[in-house]
Every structure is written in C-alpha cells, then in structure tokens.
Amino acid sequence: KAGVTQTPRYLIKTRGQQVTLSCSPISGHRSVSWYQQTPGQGLQFLFEYFSETQRNKGNFPGRFSGRQFSNSRSEMNVSTLELGDSALYLCASSRQGGDTQYFGPGTRLTVL
C-alpha cells in the first residue's frame, strides 16, 4: 500500500497570508490527525478528523482549521499567518482513529 502523502512539501509565506496543506491517508484509513512540530514545543496535536467530522481538537487558536473529504483526504488551513507558525506540519492516518498512526513526510512551512 502507498504510504501517507502530503503536499506541498515546502511552503514559504509572509505574515498575514493564509495557507492550505493537504494530506492523503493510507487507503482504507478513515482517521487523519494533524500535528505541529517545532524545535521548542516538539510534536503537538492540532486536530483529528474521522468520517468527515472533527472528533478532537488540540490547544491551538481558531486560525488553525481543517476538514476531511469523503475519500478521507484531509486539508488544514492556517489563516493570518504569524512568524511563530513556522513549523513542520505532519499528518498521520490510522484505521479508526487510535492505535497505530502512520505519519506522512510533512509540510515545512516558513513564515517570513
């Protein structure tokens, strides 16, 4: 099976812009979780989608949002970008939402 894929792999944006990241899960996986990885804060949970519904949300401001489509592909959006949003954004898929999560390669976002 193909692994989790994420596009784009790299993004450079300026403050105030918005960005959309995409994640395609492993075939048959219905849950997609998103994480932010930074050197200072480590890996932090953003949110999880299952069957097109957000089931769980981390402690991030409302500028961070997401959605999931009927084919389980997920997107996350960050509006009004801040310098502190520069990070590696990872998505992970799993069959039902818990247990083994398989990570994508990540999208490296740089905000200037």
Next chain:
Amino acid sequence: GENVEQHPSTLSVQEGDSAVIKCTYSDSASNYFPWYKQELGKRPQLIIDIRSNVGEKKDQRIAVTLNKTAKHFSLHITETQPEDSAVYFCAASRRNAGGTSYGKLTFGQGTILTVHP
C-alpha cells in the same frame, strides 16, 4: 489533559551498548503507548508500541516496559548500532469508554540518541 515527560533529552552511547529512554504520563486513563523514531529530515516511524494490558513487549533488539501503577514506560535498545542514531519520541493516548480510540497522541519532548562507532 495528558502530559508526557521524557528523559533524557540527549543520550550518547558506544556501539554495542544498551540505551534506555524513560517516559512518565499523567492521565491514568491512557492505555496505548507507542514509540517513534525520527531520523533527520524524515517522518516519525513507529518502532514499537504497548497497550496497558501488557507489561512488556519485545521486538528483536527493542523492548518496551510499562508500569501502570507508577505511570511510566521505557524503551530499551540493546546492542546499539550507528543506524540507531535518531530522535526517539514516546507518546500516550487513551481509548474512550465506548471503545472508540480518538486519534490524539500526546508526545514527550524527544531524546536525541547518538551511537558512536
């Protein structure tokens, strides 16, 4: 919410030695504990996991132990090799009472393991 503490933050060993990384968690309802290895510039990869109904699990040179009473779990790597050099993350999550597992992993801060040839 859940909080996971991981120690040490860096670990340097000689090839062939053993390495041990320890994590503690705060939420007694947590019942699933995976370990991920992340090489530089690559995605985190699951190396081993354990559930709360098991005290120990082993896979070749890698083992994980869980102490539910003390709320800590550890990763043990024996006969370390240079290719084991990476950042290792522990994580915790819980299955809800209804049996549904929500896809939220709470991670430790990571341990940079360096294995010297």
